[in-house]
Amino acid sequence: MIKKLIIFGAGSIGNHYANAAKKLGLDVEVFDTSEAALLRMKKQIYPERYGKWDDSIKLLNYKPELFSENDLVLIGTPPEHRIRILEENLRKGAKNFLIEKPFSTPGSIALDLFKKEIAEGVNFFSGYNHTNSKVYDSFIKDIKKSNLGPLKNCHVNWRESWDGILKAHFWMNSIYESYLGYSERGGGAMSEHSHGINLGISIIEEFDEITTLKDVNFEYDSDKKNYDKYFNSKIEAKNSFLIVTQDTISKPTRKEADLNFKNGKAKIIFGSDSDKYFVESPAVKIEENFKKERADDFIYNLKVITKGNSDLITKFNCGSKTQEIIDKAWKFF
Incomplete structure (x- = not known):
């Protein structure tokens, strides 16, 4: 304990x-x-x-x-x-x-x-922690009980300008004062916003199995290529595919995933004061909204960890697969 x-x-x-x-x-x-x-x-x-x-x-x-x-x-x-x-x-x-x-x-x-x-x-x-949250767990449960059929594809957008991050790191005047402004140090859109990759991989692994990184595209901050301000990738699975887009320039912020199934569709959206999702088919229509404060994201994640939930191994494995995609994509930087 x-x-x-x-x-x-x-x-x-x-x-x-x-x-x-x-x-x-x-x-x-x-x-x-x-x-x-x-x-x-x-x-x-x-x-x-x-x-x-x-x-x-x-x-x-x-x-x-x-x-x-x-x-x-x-x-x-x-x-x-x-x-x-x-x-x-x-x-x-x-x-x-x-x-x-x-x-x-x-x-x-x-x-x-x-x-x-x-x-x-x-x-x-x-x-x-977004894939170890009340909204995510409820989202997956509702999809699985809704008989949507096989997953066809998933599109994730994790797009947020540096403004929010600099506000949280108020002691910094520029991202170049830390690792954030340098992709090789773990900054940039691909790594810093890798919640997007992780969300997509976690969803795919619920319904299919990730196989390989297919395509990667970067856009850089300057000719110096200090960091990637835009990252896009296509990741293939056995019977479906995942497209992830992450950037450090978008306003307003978008943190969401769209899922298309044979018999329906679903969407999950993460916000600053609430998270929500939709599940829809000819026979089902579900809409849920979860009010929250920023601190709740970390409290929930830590609470589940301290209780030793059995899903934690799967969630860490999806985190490792996220790092694997980052490592493979880095070769194309």
Whole structure:
């Protein structure tokens, strides 16, 4: 049973999960190499988002040395540091890891390392929280009971300008001050917005089986190709296909998936204050709306992880397949 969350990285994600952990009654420790980041968490980010600072949260400028089977380690640092931190903590005996998206930079050793450590009893959980949410789980259940027939195709749009991300990272004046502005470091549309790839893969795997990456298209920020501002891919499955479009330029934001079946259609939409979906066929018409706050996305994901839901292995596998698509697409950058 998870009793403590140990967070690496005092940035935006670290704050979200620190709050989620306290809501669930967990002990929380946060480690960051930057004293400024720890101070910013305590004085600005956390109290501005959640009302006030929680003095029970321990802020550490040194690395935890010992772990118990009841500890969950969140690696919420920039992607370029995640595998190194994972390896360090594996050597210290940590057995439970929540990996923020993307799991690593493109083309890293991440997938081989996950496979090796899972075989040795290590537990990994996915930071792709949109596919571990109330709306997604309900969406899939309603589709499966609606007799829509075989899935023909799925089209995902995950399109959001940098404005929202810079607002959440208010201490930055430009994306070039962090990994966000550099695709090789895990930024850009393909990696930073890879919730889109993950959503599409997770849906396909519910009804079919992903086979291969077919086509990839990038558009870049400039001739320097620091990052991809637009990413589009076609991913084939045994009996259907997936098209994913992600970008860092669109206004208004679109985070949605359209599914076409032989006997009907479905759509899921993720928003800032509500998520909703539609399922429709000649015999069925379902519409559901889920009101939420931003913090709820992280609370739900962490709650399911701490309870040990059996679907978590499947969800992490879909996260790994997302990283696999990123790694393959990177060869065409």
